[in-house]
Amino acid sequence: MTWKPNRDHLTSPLYLSIANLLEYDIVNGYLAPNTKLPPQRELADYLDINLSTITRAFKICELKGLIYATTGRGTFVAPNAGATISIADNEIQKNYIEMAIIKPVDQFNSLVAETTKSVLSKGYLEKLLDYNSPLGIPYHKMSARKWLHKYNMNANIENIAITSGAQNSLTLILISLFHSGDKIAVDKYTYPNFIQLANMLNIQLIPIEGDAF
Numbered sequence: 001m002t003w004k005p006n007r008d009h010l011t012s013p014l015y016l017s018i019a020n021l022l023e024y025d026i027v028n029g030y031l032a033p034n035t036k037l038p039p040q041r042e043l044a045d046y047l048d049i050n051l052s053t054i055t056r057a058f059k060i061c062e063l064k065g066l067i068y069a070t071t072g073r074g075t076f077v078a079p080n081a082g083a084t085i086s087i088a089d090n091e092i093q094k095n096y097i098e099m100a101i102i103k104p105v106d107q108f109n110s111l112v113a114e115t116t117k118s119v120l121s122k123g124y125l126e127k128l129l130d131y132n133s134p135l136g137i138p139y140h141k142m143s144a145r146k147w148l149h150k151y152n153m154n155a156n157i158e159n160i161a162i163t164s165g166a167q168n169s170l171t172l173i174l175i176s177l178f179h180s181g182d183k184i185a186v187d188k189y190t191y192p193n194f195i196q197l198a199n200m201l202n203i204q205l206i207p208i209e210g211d212a213f
Contacts, residue, residue, distance in 0.1 A: 001038040003031060007047055014049055018057035026066050026081050035077045037067065068107045079109060136162025167193055174201055 005021045025031045038046070040054040047054075058075060061067045069075045119128070136144075141160045148155050163169040170193075178184070180202040186194070188207040198205050 001042065001046065002035055003037055003043075004046065010047070015053045015056035016060070018047075018054065019060040022057065022061050023064065023066055026061075026077055031077050033077055033079045033081060036073075037075045037077065039074065062107070065105075068109060070110045136160070167197070170194055170197055174198065174203060178203055 003022070003025065005018060005025075009017070009021060011017045022031075031037075037043075037058075040058060041051055044051045044054045058067065058069075062069065065078055066081045067075055068078055119125075122128070135141075138157070140162045141157050144160050144162065145155055145157060148160075161172070163172060174197060178201070181204070183204045183206050184198070185206045185208050188209055190205065190207070195205060
């Protein structure tokens with residue numbers, strides 16, 4: 001088996017003890033990313049415990065982003081499990097709402113991998129690797145215009161720019177429309193990355209208390 005926890009290290013409750021042992025071995029590099037873990041029934045037989053105990057232990061580690069399961073293939077150590085743990089909250093001591101970290105969702109890695117394979121199989125792969133207009137190709141702009149139209153915004157193609165994510169868009173907007181020292185009214189609980197960006201550009205954010213409306 002790829003993982004053989006020491007039975008002498010198990011304590012009560014068993015499911016939590018197994019989850020802690022698995023977490024320890026992943027975080028400390030004893031189990032490499034993408035390692036396939038033993039089938040739950042095989043692990044239960046090895047430890048001479050109930051199958052449901054293993055299932056509960058695996059579920060805890062899955063919720064922490066340490067492992068992920070793929071139907072028909074088995075359970076694997078998450079590719080970036082080490083990074084996930086380094087930014088994970090301590091659930092026992094947590095008495096606040098974390099709004100500053102965007103954590104990866106490792107259980108969708110298999111879907112991303114399948115999509116990537118599909119893209120790589122296209123006959124026009126070389127075209128996708130070429131540099132295009134930094135403002136976006138016409139097809140992308142037309143798609144954006146169609147989406148904006150649903151919100152009653154009729155923008156000309158020439159006035160639409162495709163950016164590399166929301167943070168890139170916010171940066172361009174602030175640099176283009178505002179100056180150092182300007183003030184912007186925002187919701188009291190606004191996007192954390194927007195706060196950081198405004199601080200970098202010396203733009204003051206004025207928090208407005210929310211209400212039922």
